[in-house]
Amino acid sequence: MRIGIDRMAFATTNEYVDLVELAKERGVDPNKFTIGIGQDQQAVVPPTQDIVTLGAAAAQKLLTPDLAKNISTVIVATESGIDNSKASAIYIKRLLGLNDFTRTVEMKEACYSATAGMQFAKGLVALNPQETVLVIAADIARYGLNTPGEVTQGAGAVAMLISSNPHLLSLEDTTVAYSQDIMDFWRPLYATEALVDGKYSTNVYIDFFLRTFNRYQQLTGRGLEDFVALTFHMPFTKMGKKGLEGLLGDRNDETANHLRDELTASQLFSRKVGNLYTGSLYLSLMSLLQNSKDLTAGSRIGLFSYGSGAEGEFYTGILEEGYQKYMNDVAQELANRQQVSVAQYEKMFNSQLGMNDKDIEFDDANDHSTFILKGQKNHQRI
Numbered sequence: 001m002r003i004g005i006d007r008m009a010f011a012t013t014n015e016y017v018d019l020v021e022l023a024k025e026r027g028v029d030p031n032k033f034t035i036g037i038g039q040d041q042q043a044v045v046p047p048t049q050d051i052v053t054l055g056a057a058a059a060q061k062l063l064t065p066d067l068a069k070n071i072s073t074v075i076v077a078t079e080s081g082i083d084n085s086k087a088s089a090i091y092i093k094r095l096l097g098l099n100d101f102t103r104t105v106e107m108k109e110a111c112y113s114a115t116a117g118m119q120f121a122k123g124l125v126a127l128n129p130q131e132t133v134l135v136i137a138a139d140i141a142r143y144g145l146n147t148p149g150e151v152t153q154g155a156g157a158v159a160m161l162i163s164s165n166p167h168l169l170s171l172e173d174t175t176v177a178y179s180q181d182i183m184d185f186w187r188p189l190y191a192t193e194a195l196v197d198g199k200y201s202t203n204v205y206i207d208f209f210l211r212t213f214n215r216y217q218q219l220t221g222r223g224l225e226d227f228v229a230l231t232f233h234m235p236f237t238k239m240g241k242k243g244l245e246g247l248l249g250d251r252n253d254e255t256a257n258h259l260r261d262e263l264t265a266s267q268l269f270s271r272k273v274g275n276l277y278t279g280s281l282y283l284s285l286m287s288l289l290q291n292s293k294d295l296t297a298g299s300r301i302g303l304f305s306y307g308s309g310a311e312g313e314f315y316t317g318i319l320e321e322g323y324q325k326y327m328n329d330v331a332q333e334l335a336n337r338q339q340v341s342v343a344q345y346e347k348m349f350n351s352q353l354g355m356n357d358k359d360i361e362f363d364d365a366n367d368h369s370t371f372i373l374k375g376q377k378n379h380q381r382i
C-alpha cells in the first residue's frame, strides 16, 4: 500500500521586511545577508498571529468537508508552543470545525518534530488505511533584535494530509534517524528568544546530514544518480547549499550540477520567508515542486530533516502523477504580502504576548488573516 503526503498548504503572516533595508539599518554589507546568508525577505509577525492562527490558516487551505471528515488525528509539530500543558492541536481542531472524535497532540524536537509526526502518521495510516492524519508544522523563529541570528528569523506553517493512495508524494520505507544530546541551539523555559552557538550548529547540521545519507546509501545501495532532487531543512538558504556541497565535494558531473539546480528551485520560497523551524523542510519541498522544470511522476526526492539538540533524519519519497494540483500557490501568497519598514518590524517584534500574564486586547484592524489572536483574558488566549 502506498502511504504519503496527499496534499500540502502553506500560510505565513501578511507582513515582511526587506533584508537589504535591515542590513543598512544594522550597518552590515547587504551582500552578507543576500549572498552570505542567502535571504532576501523575512516574515514579520504582528501580535495578532501565533502558531495556532498560522497553523489553522495553513490547514484551512487544504481542507474540504469530505477530506475533513476522514481526519482521525491532528499532530502539531512546533517549538513555539503557547502553553506548557495544553496542545495547540486542540485549539486548531476547534478552529477548523473538526469532529470531536479526533485525537489531538503536540510534538517537540526543535525543527525536526514534523518529520517524526509524518512518520508516526504513516504508522497510523498503515494500521487503518481509511484514516487521514493532519500534520501541521507551525513556528515563529525569534532570535532577538541586532543579534547574529536576527537575519535567520521567519514564521509560518505548512499543513499536510497523510493518507493511503496519496496524490502528491509516496513515502518509501527506508529512513535513517540519528540523534545526539548536544547544545547547538535551545530555548530555556524562561526565554522568548532562542540561544544558539551559531557556527557549531551549522557544523553539526552538515555532520548529521552526511551521517544519515551515508547510512541510507549503505542500507539501500542507492547513489546520487538515484535522486532527481535533494531537499533540506532551510534555516537560511545558504545552509542547504552547505549541506549539498558537503556531499558533492568537487564533483562537477551532470548528476551533481542537476542536484545544484534543483537545490536553487527548493530555496526560492525560503529566501522570502526565513526559517519556519518545523515547517522549513516542507516549504523547501513545496518550493522545489512549484519551481523545478525537471520533475516527473516517479521521480525520487530525498528529504533531510534537522532539529537542534540534535536530531536528523534522511528519508525519501516518490512523486505522484498530477502532484501540482494538490498544493496552494505559494508564490501568489508571498506576492500578496505588505512590506513594512525596519521600525515597524521592531515595533511588532516588541509587541508580542510573550510571557505577559495580564489581560490585553490587540488592535486587529490591519490584520485580515483568516484567524486572529484577539488578546488574552483571565490567562486564556482569545
Ligand code: HMG
Residues within 6 Å of the ligand: 029, 031, 032, 035, 036, 037, 079, 110, 111, 112, 148, 149, 150, 151, 152, 184, 185, 196, 197, 198, 199, 201, 202, 205, 233, 235, 236, 238, 239, 275, 277, 306, 307, 308
Ligand atoms: P554570522 O557570524 O553573522 O555570519 O553568523 P558569518 O560571519 O559566519 O557570515 C555568514 C556568511 O556570510 C559567511 O559565509 C561569510 O563569508 C558571508 P560562509 O563562510 O558561511 O559560506 N559573508 C559575506 N558574503 C558576501 N558578502 C559579504 C559577506 N560578509 C560575510 N559582504 C549564523 C551566521 C548562521 C551563524 C547566524 O546567523 C546564526 O547563528 N543563525 C542561527 C543559527 C542557525 O540558523 N543555524 C543553522 C544550523 S542549526 C539548524 O538548522 C536548526 C535551527 O533551525 C533551529 C531548530 O532546530 O529549532 C536553527
